[in-house]
Amino acid sequence: MDFNFTDEQQELKRWAKHFAKEKFSSKAYSWVKNGEVPWENAKILSEHGLMGMTLAIEDGGQGLPLIDAIIVMEEIAKVCPNTADMFQVGNFGAIRQLAAYGSKQLKERVLPSILLGEKLISVAMSEPNAGSAVTDLETKAHIDGDNVIINGTKVFNTHGPHNSFYVVWVRFGNDVKSSGAILVERDSPGLTIGKTETHMSGEEHCALYFEDCVVPTENILVPNNGFKRLFTMFNIERMGNTARSLALAQSAFNIAVEHTKERKQFGKLLAEFQGTQWKVAEMKMKLDAGRLLLYRAATNADKGAPSQIESSIAKAYINTTAFEVANESLQMMGGYGYSTDYPVEYIFRRIRGWMIAGGTPEMLKNKIAEEVFEMKFSQRGRNREVELNK
Structure with a gap:
């Protein structure tokens, strides 16, 4: 396999290197020290078409291959790791599960604010008793009319205290084949955001508590057999x-x-x-x-x-x-x-x-x-x- 970049990709690399240095170097490494989220940089990424590079055009993205996003990610991360986190949100993270499995209506409602750098989304999969053994999920969901009712606890979610949306991995039944995922919005009834905690890197996270949390069935991304x-x-x-x-x-x-x-x-x-x-x-x-x-x-x-x-x-x-x-x-x-x-x-x-x-x-x-x-x-x-x- 030839890993030499095309002329366009070489130019993208040069541009991204200059762009990252010009836009993000002045405050690099200060965000985590100050306990701040680089919202302003997320909006700069959006303004330059870098949020959603890997998403389909019909979903508001650029429709570019993954390697192009990797090229840009490297240059941003070398200058400002916390801005690279914002780039991750718009290209690599939970947004890809939403874009791949969400309904047209759900994507039209949720994706724009993320791609504008105004809101964050992350996967909520880890639990107190299900880390590497993610097939042991204990968070349960069942359908009740037009709603889904969720009960359980999630831990260690990226940007947890600051997220507006969570892609929550659940079980709809009692066995692993019933596993699926639901998009849960921060203000959903029955969702409690736990206290903010900090990793040794300075990144903030929190527990999520679902106590008869009510979410519309239209927010279901994967209904079963989802792993x-x-x-x-x-x-x-x-x-x-x-x-x-x-x-x-x-x-x-x-x-x-x-x-x-x-x-x-x-x-x-x-x-x-x-x-x-x-x-x-x-x-x-x-x-x-x-x-x-x-x-x-x-x-x-x-x-x-x-x-x-x-x-x-x-x-x-x-x-x-x-x-x-x-x-x-x-x-x-x-x-x-x-x-x-x-x-x-x-x-x-x-x-x-x-x-x-x-x-x-x-x-x-x-x-x-x-x-x-x-x-x-x-x-x-x-x-x-x-x-x-x-």
């Missing part, structure tokens, strides 16, 4: 996670390299020490390998969703190696890398979270192994009743 369909679109969200992880690692690497070209110890530049040179070479190899895996998954997806195996390989590898690169970058900078006056320590903390969100490397490796062996492996322990009946 395969939902995860098809969720693989796109994973690509946004992966692209940001890679881009931030690249930023940390660039900062560390410049530091070693200027910083002297024992009478010579850090860059002149062979130990530094080997570190830098290893980091460069990891970044380049990760980028090729990301581009393969995105390119093969074209305008659709990437395959599970290629997205799993890209995310598992990049999440792990990006953290290693960020860690080594911080080490190369010594006390400067550890200081909050420089962005490397934030990059280190932020990248660590992507090794948890969207599918851990451990769970993704399980999927990769299943593909290699052409077998399914259950991660569950043996049922005690089965043990007793043997």
Whole structure:
């Protein structure tokens, strides 16, 4: 596969690099320190046609392939990670599940405000007892006339305190085949937004409590047997996670390299020490390998969703190696890398979270192994009743 960009994509990359630096560099890294959402930057993205790049034209998007959005994501994330989060909302996240499975009427009502950068949407899938084991969902929904009634709890949703919409993964029955998804609006009766909590990266999240929450049936995105369909679109969200992880690692690497070209110890530049040179070479190899895996998954997806195996390989590898690169970058900078006056320590903390969100490397490796062996492996322990009946 040839991963060379077309002339148009090369121009898009050049434009995005200049655009991100001009529009977002002045306040970069200040948003999380101040506990603010970069709403103004979301609107700038919208004004320049960057919210909805990957959505169909009939849904208000640009109808562009996934790789084009990856190109822009990398350039934005290298300048301002929090603005890249806004770009994620408009191109990679829950919006893709809404666009793929929502009715025409629902999309016409909800999508415009998101694409204008005025409102946020995220997936609400994790629960107190269902994280990696997302097939163990306990949030239940049942249809009552023209409404759906939802009961359960969700945790760790991105931008939770600030979202206007949540794509809530539920069970409509008692088994995993009854799993589906519903779009729930923030002001829905019976929905309570929990207290704002903060991850070590400074990102805010909250629990969502559904107590006989009432939502119109027209908000149902997937009515049953939904995991395969939902995860098809969720693989796109994973690509946004992966692209940001890679881009931030690249930023940390660039900062560390410049530091070693200027910083002297024992009478010579850090860059002149062979130990530094080997570190830098290893980091460069990891970044380049990760980028090729990301581009393969995105390119093969074209305008659709990437395959599970290629997205799993890209995310598992990049999440792990990006953290290693960020860690080594911080080490190369010594006390400067550890200081909050420089962005490397934030990059280190932020990248660590992507090794948890969207599918851990451990769970993704399980999927990769299943593909290699052409077998399914259950991660569950043996049922005690089965043990007793043997």
